[in-house]
Structure formats: C-alpha cells, structure tokens
Amino acid sequence: MLKSMTGFGRGEYEDDNFSITVEMKAVNHRYNEVAIRLPRFLNPLEDRIRKTILKTISRGRIDVFINADYTASGNCTLKVDKNLAAAYHNALREVGEAVGAAETGINAAAEILYIARCQDVINVKEGFFDVESVWPKVELALRQAVDNLVAMRxxxxxxxxxxxxxxxxxxxxxxxxxxxxxxxxxxxxxxxxxxxxxxxxxxxxxxxxxxxxxxxxxxxxxxxxxxxxxxxxxxxxxxxxxxxxxxxxxxxxxxxxxxxxxxxxxxxxxxxxxxxxxxxxxxxxxxxxxxxxxxxxxx
CATH class of the missing domain: 1.20.120 (Four Helix Bundle (Hemerythrin (Met), subunit A))
Incomplete structure (x- = not known):
C-alpha cells in the first residue's frame, strides 16, 4: 500500500507506578532520520526506541516526543547541602550589615523557606531505576504511536x-x-x-x-x-x-x-x-x- 511520509501518531500507557506518553510527527525527508526527545532516566532505552521505529518506517524525518513519570518508594532521596545553606545564611547577615540593618531581627521560619528555595541547597538524588522492567511498558506506548502514525500515512x-x-x-x-x-x-x-x-x-x-x-x-x-x-x-x-x-x-x-x-x-x-x-x-x-x-x- 502506498504511504505518505507525513503523519502524526500518539500512544499512552499508565499504571500505579509508571506513565508514559509518546507522540510522533513525520515529515518529508530524502532519507530516514529519527530525532528522539525523552526524559533523562529513559536514555538507556533510546537505541531500542529508534530501532523499533525503523523496523516499520523506512523513510522520512520522524520527531519523537516522550514524556514519562515514575513513582516508587525509596527510589528518590533528598540531599541538603549544609555548607551551601550556611553560606546563604551568612550572606543574608552580611547584606543586613551592608544596608545598616545588622540589628534587625530575621524571622527564622522565613529565612529557612528562603534558603530552601535557593539553587542547589536541596537536591534530588535518584536511586536505582530498572529500565528493563519499564521497557515493555514503553514499547507498548511506542508501538501504539507507530501504528497510529502508519495508519495516517x-x-x-x-x-x-x-x-x-x-x-x-x-x-x-x-x-x-x-x-x-x-x-x-x-x-x-x-x-x-x-x-x-x-x-x-x-x-x-x-x-x-x-x-x-x-x-x-x-x-x-x-x-x-x-x-x-x-x-x-x-x-x-x-x-x-x-x-x-x-x-x-x-x-x-x-x-x-x-x-x-x-x-x-x-x-x-x-x-x-x-x-x-x-x-x-x-x-x-x-x-x-x-x-x-x-x-x-x-x-
């Protein structure tokens, strides 16, 4: 069957711990080119994603947009940079002295909230993420998007x-x-x-x-x-x-x-x-x- 090179496809998957949305847009191109944008934690799957697409689509430029979220107990931890927080605290004191307000009291709760929002004071540390366990879920959404794209083409x-x-x-x-x-x-x-x-x-x-x-x-x-x-x-x-x-x-x-x-x-x-x-x-x-x-x- 004759196929156009232009089209759009979308696929989704969701369960209690993992959700993913795959969108694909294809346009004319002399050769076959696949550009993939996906979350960092799914980077190990990029090659599999590309090969899955190329098994079905042989020509055109395909832009792939993947959004995914996962939740698992104990999978993420928060790390506080105490030295950086102390440096922000001291900097606030120095600012008060510079403007002649050294004796002005600083609300402790307000200061804590302010410093907590400062860059790199609180960092998210991701734990081990098993990409092999989520690949079947990613593949399911990916194949759905590919099938919808091919149907439009x-x-x-x-x-x-x-x-x-x-x-x-x-x-x-x-x-x-x-x-x-x-x-x-x-x-x-x-x-x-x-x-x-x-x-x-x-x-x-x-x-x-x-x-x-x-x-x-x-x-x-x-x-x-x-x-x-x-x-x-x-x-x-x-x-x-x-x-x-x-x-x-x-x-x-x-x-x-x-x-x-x-x-x-x-x-x-x-x-x-x-x-x-x-x-x-x-x-x-x-x-x-x-x-x-x-x-x-x-x-």
Whole structure:
C-alpha cells in the first residue's frame, strides 16, 4: 500500500507506578532520520526506541516526543547541602550589615523557606531505576504511536494513489492523441512541400522528379519520428502503475521513473514539428510535474 511520509501518531500507557506518553510527527525527508526527545532516566532505552521505529518506517524525518513519570518508594532521596545553606545564611547577615540593618531581627521560619528555595541547597538524588522492567511498558506506548502514525500515512497515501492513477491515465490519453496525430504530420508536410515546390517550379517552367520529393519527405519523417518515445512512455506508464501496487516503499523508484517520463516527453517536444503535438506535450508535462511534486511525499 502506498504511504505518505507525513503523519502524526500518539500512544499512552499508565499504571500505579509508571506513565508514559509518546507522540510522533513525520515529515518529508530524502532519507530516514529519527530525532528522539525523552526524559533523562529513559536514555538507556533510546537505541531500542529508534530501532523499533525503523523496523516499520523506512523513510522520512520522524520527531519523537516522550514524556514519562515514575513513582516508587525509596527510589528518590533528598540531599541538603549544609555548607551551601550556611553560606546563604551568612550572606543574608552580611547584606543586613551592608544596608545598616545588622540589628534587625530575621524571622527564622522565613529565612529557612528562603534558603530552601535557593539553587542547589536541596537536591534530588535518584536511586536505582530498572529500565528493563519499564521497557515493555514503553514499547507498548511506542508501538501504539507507530501504528497510529502508519495508519495516517496510509490514509494519505491512498488519496495520493488515486491522484496518481488519474494523472497517469490522463497522460496515456494525451499520448494516444499524439500517436494518432503523428502520421498526419508527415502527410501534411508532404502536401505542403509538394504544393510549394509546384508553385515555385511552375514560375520557372521546371519539373521535379517524384522520387526526389519522396526522399525529402522520408528524411523529414525519420527526423520527426517519435514512435520509440511513444513506446517507451507507454511502457513507463505501465511500470508506474505496477510500482504503485507494490507493498514495499516505492518513493525512490517513482522519483527515478518520473525523470524518465520527463525525458521522453522532452524528446517528443523537440521532434514535434506541429502545433497540435506541441500543445499535447505541454499538457503531458504539466501532469508529469504534478506527479513529481506528489512523489516527493511518498515513502
């Protein structure tokens, strides 16, 4: 199934001691890139998280945002830096002296609350945290987020698939008109050339051999022949539809194939010595460009 590279997915898990929320946002990218933001205590799981995502998603930039909390008795302790607290206490005394308020009494409770809020006076010390025990919970939320992201990418890919088929059929229709018109261009050239030569030679009472006229027409037909290009473009359209039906990531294949579409269209345009053919080629190239823009969003 065709997949877009853009999408969003969210997954959650919660129990009495642990809760986690995983959000994933994917956008277009030439390669596969995963950026993960997660709490420090889950850092040992970052590589597993990345590998789990890459098993399912093969192309695009994926930003992963993980928020998690855990509570366990005895897992955290508070440590008071007594020397730093004493230094703050002495600094407050010195401030009082500096402003001429050394004799002013300081409310003990207020001072304690103030010093407790000062940076690094009270520090949280984390105890041992068993990441192995929480990995199944993290994986559950992660896979839920990945599945939701993939579902959104597949839904968008389905819309793009319909647009691709529509435009490929339009190109095939216009190519059929070009193929039908091409022989008429040679015939019209022969008639115009014959008419001009006859008018010119009649003025000088001169005749031209029919073989010579046919030779000139044959040279023109060979120079403007677009049969090979039409056959190749038809083949590309058929291959395009086959690739769209693949279950594998096809973005890079389609990107290359669309370049071949353009190559054949440009060659037809350079050989088309006819206004109608030129207009049809312009319309084909317009459809090719629309497909090319959409291909940039395919995984």
């Amino acid at each position: 597949e839904a968008e890919g389905g819309n793009i698939y319909g647009d691709f088929i529509y435009r490929a059929d339009l190109i095939a229709e216009k190519l059929a008109l070009i193929e039908a018109r091409s022989p008429m261009v040679v015939e019209e050239y022969q008639n115009k050339l014959s008419e001009r030569l006859n008018n010119l030679l009649a003025e000088h009472n001169v005749t031209v051999e029919p073989e010579r006229l046919l030779q000139e027409v044959a040279i023109f037909a060979d120079r403007t022949s677009i049969t090979e290009e039409i056959v190749r473009l038809k083949s590309h359209i058929k291959q395009f539809k086959l690739i769209l039906a693949s279950d594998q990531p096809v973005g890079r294949k389609l990107d290359f194939l669309i370049q071949e579409f353009n190559r054949e269209a440009n060659t037809i345009a350079s050989k088309a010595n006819d206004y109608t053919l030129a207009q049809l080629v312009v319309e084909i190239k317009a459809e090719i460009e629309k497909i090319r823009e959409q291909v940039q969003n395919i995984e």
